[in-house]
Amino acid sequence: MKFSLKLAQFYNPDLAKGVNDDDLISKFGKQLGAIETVESYREIYHGVRTVKVVSVKPHPNADKLKVCLVDDKAAVKDVDRDDNGLVRVVCGAPNVRAGMWALWLPPGSTVPESAMTNKEFKLEARELRGVVSSGMLASERELAISEEHDGILDLAEFADRLEKGDNVDVVGELGLTDLVLDFENKMFTHRPDCFGNLGIARELAGIYGKEHESPDWYIDLPDFDFAKSESQSSVEVVNSIHNLVPRFMAVALDSVEIKSSPTWLKAYIYRLGYKPVNNVVDATNYVMHLLGQPMHAFDYDKLLKVAGVGEGELQFGPDLASQGESIELLGDKKIKLHKDDIVIRANGKAVALGGIMGGKLTEVDSGTTRVLLECATFNMYSVRRSSMRHGLFTDAAIRYTKNQSTEQNDRAVWYFTKLLAGYAGAKLCSNLYDLHKNSSKPDPIGIDLDFINLRLGLKLEPSEIAKLLQNVEFRVTVSGESIEVTPPFWRTDVKIAEDVVEEVGRLNGYDKIPVLLPVRAATVASSNQLIINKQQIRTRLEQMGANELLTYSFVKGDVLKQAGIDPDETCFEIRNALSPSLRYYRPTLLPSLLEKVHPNIKLQAGGVDNKFALYELGKTHIKDAIDEATGLPIENHRLALVFSADQKSALSYSGAAYYQANHYLETIAGAVFEYRSIGGTPLASKLFEPARAAEVWQSGEFVGVLGQPSRSLLKSLKLPGFTSMFEVDLDMLNLGGAKEAYRPISNFPGLTQDVTLSSMGNSTWADVTKFVTNRISTLAAKQSLHASVEPGDIYSPDGAVSTNYSYKISFVSMSRTLTTGEVGDLMTSLVRAAEQEFDLKVMS
Amino acid sequence: MKEIEQARVQLRARFDKLNDDDKRTILRAPELRDLFAMIGSIEPASKAQFGQNINKLKQDVAGWVDDYESAAESRQLKPIDITAPWDINTASDKRPASLPAAYGSQHPLTKEMQIISDIYLRMGFEVHQSREIDNEFNMFTSLNFPQDHPARDDYDTFVTKDGYIAPAHTSTMQHRIISGSRAKLEKGLPIAAIVPDRVFRNEDVDATHEHTFYQIEGIYVDKGANVGHLIATLKTYMSEYYGQELNVKIQPFYFPFTEPSFEFAIERPARLKKDDTEEQKWLELGGCGMIHPNVLKQAGVDPSIYTGFAWGFGIERMVMMKYSIEDIRHFMSGKLNFLRQF
Secondary structure: OEEEHHHHHHHOHHHHOOOOHHHHHHHHHHHOOOEEEEEEOOOOOOOOEEEEEEEEEEEOOEEEEEEEEEEOOOOOOOOOOOOOOOEEEEEOOOOOOOOOEEEEEOOOOEOHHHHHOOOOOEOOOEEEOOEEEOOEEOEOOOOOOOOOOOOEOOOHHHHHHHHOOOOOOHHHHOOOOOEEEEEOHHHHOOOHHHHOHHHHHHHHHHHOOOOOOOOHHHHOOOOOOOOEOOOOOOEEEOOOOOOOOOEEEEEEEEOOOOOOOOHHHHHHHHHOOOOOOOHHHHHHHHHHHHHOOOOEEEEHHHHHHHHOOOOOOEEEEEEEOOOOOEEEEHHHEEEEOOOOOEEEEEOOEEEEEOOOEEEHHHOOOOOOOOEEEEEEEOOHHHHHHHHHHHOOOOHHHHHHOOOOOOOOHHHHHHHHHHHHHHHHOOEEOOOOEEEEOOOOOOOOEEEEHHHHHHHHOOOOOHHHHHHHHHHOOOEEEEEOOEEEEEOOOOOOOOOOHHHHHHHHHHHHOHHHOOOOOOOOOOOOOOOOHHHHHHHHHHHHHHHOOOEEOOOOOEEOHHHHHHOOOOHHHHOOEEOOOOOOOOOEEOOOOHHHHHHOHHHHHHOOOOOOOOEEEEEEEEEEOOOOOEOOOOOOEOOEEEEEEEEEEOOOHHHHOOOOOHHHHHHHHHHHHOOOOEEEOOOOOHHHOOOEEEEEEEEEEEOOEEEEEEEEEOHHHHHHOOOOOEEEEEEEEOOOOOOOOOOOOOOOOOOOOOEEEEEEEEEOOOOOHHHHHHHHHHHHHHHHHHOOEEEEEEEEEEEOOOOOOOEEEEEEEEEEEOOOOOOHHHHHHHHHHHHHHHHHHOOEEEEO | OHHHHHHHHHHHHHHHHOOHHHHHHHHHOHHHHHHHHHHHHOOHHHHHHHHHHHHHHHHHHHHHHHHHHHHHHHHHOOOOOOOOOOOOOOOHHHOOOOOOHHHOEOOHHHHHHHHHHHHHHHOOOEEOOOOOOEOHHHHOHHHOOOOOOHHHHHOOOEEEOOOOEEOOOHHHHHHHHHHHOHHHHHOOOOEEEEEEEEEEOOOOOEOOEOOEEEEEEEEEEEOOOOHHHHHHHHHHHHHHHHOOOOOEEEEEEOOOOEEEEEEEEEEOOHHHOOOOOHHHOEEEEEEEEEEOHHHHHHOOOOOOOOEEEEEEEEOHHHHHHHHOOOOHHHHHOOOHHHHOOO
């Protein structure tokens, strides 16, 4: 929304006194809201001169050009003049004529339009088809006051006074040297009044500590006593949806002379971002911009035609649309209406989309002579839904969705009628219709002085608070320390005491608030175990040369399908994602990680040693898993890691890649897990190669899955053959839970023995190791010794069915030096037990 | 379309009966050829759909073969001992090993969140996590956004088919934290918490915009909490984070869940300052305000006794400024040449 300082100064001349642009911009930002852009028209009209065109002659060498002599009363120096002191200007405008008054841009001046577009064009005397022209006569476009470029600006409005020889400051009177500030709409989502120039003028006055007085016609609505037409028409105005349209006003005007608006008005609305159309349409835009109150002017005769009724038979008013109904709007937009859209009907026919846009068939055009003005208040939520539904975000819709007051429609109608009576000769040809059941003015709010000061950290006096609020036209009564505040009718946003706190703090200036830390009890802020665990994992993985990455929480269906997951069955689906790659909440982190492998391998991103471990700490979701207490999907906290090495780097390992992921998991967890084959894990079916994968269990709980990617994934994601991965649930993972209790250190030397046991293939390494560890510990304990077991080679001679497991077993005593004899006995007992109880053979 | 479904049943039955070595021959089954030949005679309206369905069948049949062959290859793979620390016959220098520590890195965003959380923890703020899937109540309603209020448009939220919402700000935790910590207020202790976590906005991605990013929310509720306390809390944190005394300024803004609402800016820290121009003087960082009485009320806290303030800012921008990172997309790219620089 754009704001014109000139317009504000017109309504509050105090804003022209001692107010400097830079200071104003800075105060605006600090006390009202951030400004997006500043457009200054201050300096661009310096060179512009008012001239009379004395003579117009054909150009000797060009049909379309004319050679004019203009009189600037010798105001400009250093320009060629004829004997009579007149200046020659070549002009191509069809409307140039002797005797007219125009604006001249002399040599050395800059075309104002060009100054606003940062492509400054400086004029000089130059030859046009053999005739030297000193500068140019300016069109509205060149003057940056509209897009009109069919001719030069004709100062007919000023001609009488200029002819009389009055000293007229044309640029000044047109209000051209403006300062236009543009700010984001969302800053004023709660401020209906700030969508009107008058509202912002009032705020600025408040910020400068000046009293603002809105124009009399806005505060005390004058009588509606405009000139009446001889022929009066009657309209039946009906409102069947009073709950959605709390106020609906209409009035008909005839004798309307459609033409271009007065130059000042055109220039204003153009600077404020509207395209000047004609005096009627421009006036609706001007009033809307001034007050924040939208309105729509219909061609009355077209309404009768569309309605198919005769004079005096028009039935007019708001209604809900019917399903299947359609309407053609301004700008040739044809839309299918929804049953919740509010429309304006003329004898049943929809002629406008209420609060959003008028219809094409009843548009005011150059042939219009009678106008029916509608000025309503529509339900903000209804307008918002229709606006979203049809993608129509018009200036009117933006304002209606800010909850405009129902108390200003009559003011807006009065002011619009005054403008049209003045600029279009319009006369009233109907009653003023006003369907307004409940007047809704803001209620008084009672507040204690403390309530305000405590929230702002200030020590304001009641009188100071009263002054701040009265400046912006709140009514304030102070009695001791209680303050009663009645917001003006346009402040529908001020409802509770906290709203008043904001007004006081803002108008007083936030920079006046003392900056002091809160004083509080010295309690401990409790720690968050999940965050601590994650940080511990990150530290360990960084030490293990792994890289943490982050990937999107949403994935596309293809990747999931490749991993054997039916996304529609398993995943929450996003229904409005702009990008098709963000369709499903991921049920596992692994596919996202695997997708990052190939690009990195290809780029040799791992360096000459092209191997890496990528991991992510993230969340996963499964469609049917809902927490009953909160009704929200259960969030699983997961750790996933992928290890990958290109063909060359993989040579530093031998055997299945499975063991590399296994190494990472066991090292970070500081634990030994139980591994089971993955038969029944649903998510694992196509994600993993079944012969190279395992379920990970800890203390009887399922923790996650580990292994090598399936063949189909290797192929579709172009993964190196030496790739393995795991994904575990952080809530199930017990970090470092397997550490043994502290054992005192012995002062006596220990002894170490090696043993190799051969299994015929029925036992796993874990079974054997567990047996060896438990048995030797028990045997040693009986002799008051401590034994520790370190696994060694796992060896299977080529073609042999058996597997050999080697262990290094160390013994130590707290009280004596061990002899080889006693250790030998323990080893013999172990070996015997292995052969008898565990079907293991001892290798010599 | 019936023909296609019939063919599917026939083909599957035949596939299951085929010998191991002949499974592949199903790909050349005459039924598929015949179906393709039928396309020409299908009425134009359903031709496209018919074609798609045949293609789908053809893909499915290829899938059966792939699945079968994968399973067959798996069966041929020599089983490994999944309980062992390394494979059979692995020499001691070729066993699984960690990569050199020098290769390791932590993501710059989680690293920064750790630094930020640590400062707040030292200031006495608890650290909470947010959610990645939430509901309208926590995203809007509990934060005083009326149903259909235009302020909801300012958050381009991702919505699931079941009506869940991907949080567009970490303020979704306000209601939960305040209502969950109410007991503290009754003991005369403040509620002081921060939430650094992932948020989502449904918008197009470019060098400065991401649909997935990180935000930190701060909450403080106590008797007598005021705007001056809010500014001082921001100032204390920012000064510690940037290692120099910095001023904070606030300017009016609008959020439905705070009243009054502000945007805040800090004096630009020396190490991020290019010159002494006005533009370089302030660094706009985020939004803040006094918690709206309706938010407190909904969380079961009496706003006539307790007041509170909240603030929030984005993390990517701070990290990008810190390291002069030129493109926000690097964060989620998973590129090693990016990750290993941290």
